[in-house]
Amino acid sequence: VIYVDGQPANSLPIDDRGLNYGDGLFETVALRQGEPQHWDLHYARLVDGAARLGIDCPASALLRQDVAAALPSPAPSRLVAKIILTRGSGGRGYAPPVPSHPRRIVRLSAWPEWPQSHVGEGIPLSLCATPLGRNPVLAGLKHLNRLEQVLASRELAAVGAVEGLMFDDLARLIEGTRTNVFLVAGRELLTPRLDQCGIAGVMRTIVMDLARSLSLHVTETRVERSLLYSANELFVCNSLIGIWPAREILSPIGRSFSSMPVTRRLMLELAARDLAP
């Protein structure tokens, strides 16, 4: 089911700047009984991204209305809502028309089914060869320029990885192809700083807040590749999967994780506080 600017639609004008330049943003939101989870965090990120790109952000109520309109009746217990905000139609040329008329796209899709073992035993992770370019102007945003993630994703199947770790040109760990990453090192929870590249995930924020409420020490920091050898635990997270522990980091790191007490505790608390998708 797709709605464009509040109306059912299956297509969009070819002059849309989202297509032509990736000139827009998106949010992937878990719906439970039709209700967007962690909506305030998703919307706050969209507002921030729109401000940084100079796109007028629609009101929260309007976007929620779009989602509600697109919902089948009765609503399945779980759905995924992908909300795309583009700068709208524009002529040839990079410079945005003034004024621009942003376009809202809401696309609902079935809840993905993953093997239960991803949660129970954890997942194998690979190291992606595709690097992330650094650009502070775009860092943190969930914008539509995602070729790096597309190319990195193509690397996974061949090596049998469920998720891949991505690094910047300085060999610093930044994120997974579709997840944020946390490491447990000593008594600390570490996650890469996202001021140069990477997407600041909603579940990342939730996990950081949760961990701090459990008196864990959480640090956003530069994560050198060498930490992948020494970390006690590693997990990835996003708004649809919640948390998946790493069971193994494949070649060339080649190590496995047997027990993961901190990750397990965070997963339990996430569920107990009804913060998991």
Added chain:
Amino acid sequence: VIYVDGQPANSLPIDDRGLNYGDGLFETVALRQGEPQHWDLHYARLVDGAARLGIDCPASALLRQDVAAALPSPAPSRLVAKIILTRGSGGRGYAPPVPSHPRRIVRLSAWPEWPQSHVGEGIPLSLCATPLGRNPVLAGLKHLNRLEQVLASRELAAVGAVEGLMFDDLARLIEGTRTNVFLVAGRELLTPRLDQCGIAGVMRTIVMDLARSLSLHVTETRVERSLLYSANELFVCNSLIGIWPAREILSPIGRSFSSMPVTRRLMLELAARDLAP
């Protein structure tokens, strides 16, 4: 006039990966009497880009057929053809479906009219604050991830510039927002290397070949920002404008160019050899 996969269309499916991830490439081609100019160079770049992204590139004849089908009759003497090649439709998630079915979009638009003074007197150029991220995997490609150019273009109007120069995070000159850049320094013609970022323009290739045929020494090199102070001449180029000399580099460089013998010679030869758009 828009054709999608050889058929008239004004819209495209919302699950197209060009919209969702910028997962595709484009070419902007000058048409003269309906005939694509420098087609071999455009098509070669598209083939190269498609190979690097893992997208099946349509045959040259098929794309030319799309352009021919979209042409009004009689064809205006000049038109712009924008050819977009996306990876086609795909599900939610960055990983491309296997197999993917690439989508071809051809959009014809009127020939842009620029002030004659851009050619006659040259243009004022600004320095863009928006940096270019470096990523060798994407460098040189004319892909659909163009937010950097969009943001840089938004800087121009406020400072009265016709084009803006863009730099990487190491303060090296890379390109204009929609052009490639050449500098005349001593007896050499210099243009930035594009192995880390930037788009390898068709007119850039033509200008390099032309200059060499005139026994000018042409070097693709790292161009430090300081060269903007010492260069004797500077010009920008692309497939639609041909060559525009810089009349002035605005603050904080703040300098003007009065005579530009090498640039003028290249412009004359470009026209004389029927290589100009």
